[in-house]
Amino acid sequence: MTDLSARGNRTVERAALLAVEHDALLKIMYAPAARSLRVDAASSLAKLSSEIAARHGVLVKKVTEAAGRLEDVADEARWVDLVVLEHAYERTATAFFHGQPVERLLRLVGCPVLVTRLPARAKYRRILVAVNFTPAAKDLVKLASSLDSAAEVEVFHALVSALTEGKLRYASVSEDIIKAYRQDCVRQAIDGMRWLTDSWDARRDHLRSTIRHGDPARQAATQQQCTMAELLVVGKRKSSALQDFIFGSMAKRVLERSTGDVLIVPHDARASTRAIDTPGSSLAKERMREAPLHIGKEAL
Incomplete structure (x- = not known):
């Protein structure tokens, strides 16, 4: 999605890099910002599509039938594996009560955004994956590790034992019992990291796992900044708009704090539109077990 501005076209460049990595079709949709519809949108979109196809050597299809509304994007997203859009912040009543555009879009689509x-x-050089230890975490790590075969991937978990303490x-x-409780939480987190090792494929050479203590959204955004992870x-x-409004969500708080790109994956994300054969190997699992596990001092 792009509004055809220089900033908006950065999303197209990022999508093109990912399309090259995965030999995928790139679909470009014009999504105008509020009250800024361009009269030359069709010709500008055609020119941009030609330039991207020539520069990156990917197959490009321009989507011109839709008006760029969220409903149009959601309808087109039924046929894609990933939606890429620019970070935008609206100061409207709709955004206040129903969430920012990306939050509203996430309720409509079944693919990652x-x-x-x-x-x-x-291409991405460093990728940070914020995980808990639910069954969905394995799919999250698998997806992250498949984005770029050369990127360094760090699996990150934040302990939230402060409230219980x-x-x-x-x-x-x-204090002795509290300290024992904290150490038990750390041990469970280490076991959880080991449980996630099956998600890594044979191409992964640079693996890292980190455990810290504190609010997951705050700690994940801080870790992204400290490690200079681009993603x-x-x-x-x-969730519903009401639930997000009252309780917030991890994704929403990460978007508010992050300084880099953010990939948000629905826990019930549908399968890819094409089969991808990336089986894990025993060597990859062994590498993950031997990878350094970093535990912040504040977690102990």
């Missing part, structure tokens, strides 16, 4: 902030000068202190539980991958449970 990539929100871009950074210029797409090269506060309740224990309120109940006058000794942060997070999952999102299916």
Whole structure:
């Protein structure tokens, strides 16, 4: 999706790089910003499509039938594996009560959504994957590791035991018991990281796992900034506008704090539109088990 501005076309460049990596068809849709419909949109979109196809050597299809509304994007998204759009922030009543455009789009589509902030000068070099230890986490790691065969991937988990520790202190539980509880949480997190090793394929040479303590969204965004990861991958449970408005969501809070690109993957994301044969190998699993596991001091 692009509004045909220089900033909006960065999403097209990023999508083109991913299309090259996966030998995929790139579909470009014109999505005008509020009250900024271009009269030359059709010709500009055709020119952009030709330039992208020539520069990257990918098959490009321009989507001109739709008006760029979220409903149009969702309808087109039924036939794609990934939606790429620019990070945009609206200050409207609709955005306040129903969420920003990307949040509303996530309720309509069944595929991952990539929100871009950074210029797409090269392929992703570092990818950070924020995980919990639900069954959906394995699919999240598998997807992240398949995005770019040469990227360094870091699996990140934030321990959220602070609330429980506060309740224990309120109940006058000794510090020794609280420390033991914290260490038990760390051990469970380490076991969870090992459980995720089956998601890595044989191409992955640079693996890293990190555990820290604190709010998952805040810690994930901070870790992305500290490690200079261009992409942060997070999952999102299916929710309503009311639930997101009252309780917020991990994806929403990450988008608010992140300084790089963010890939949001619905927990119930549908299967790819084409079969991808990337079986994990015993060597890859062994590499992951031997990969460094970094545990922040504050987690202990």
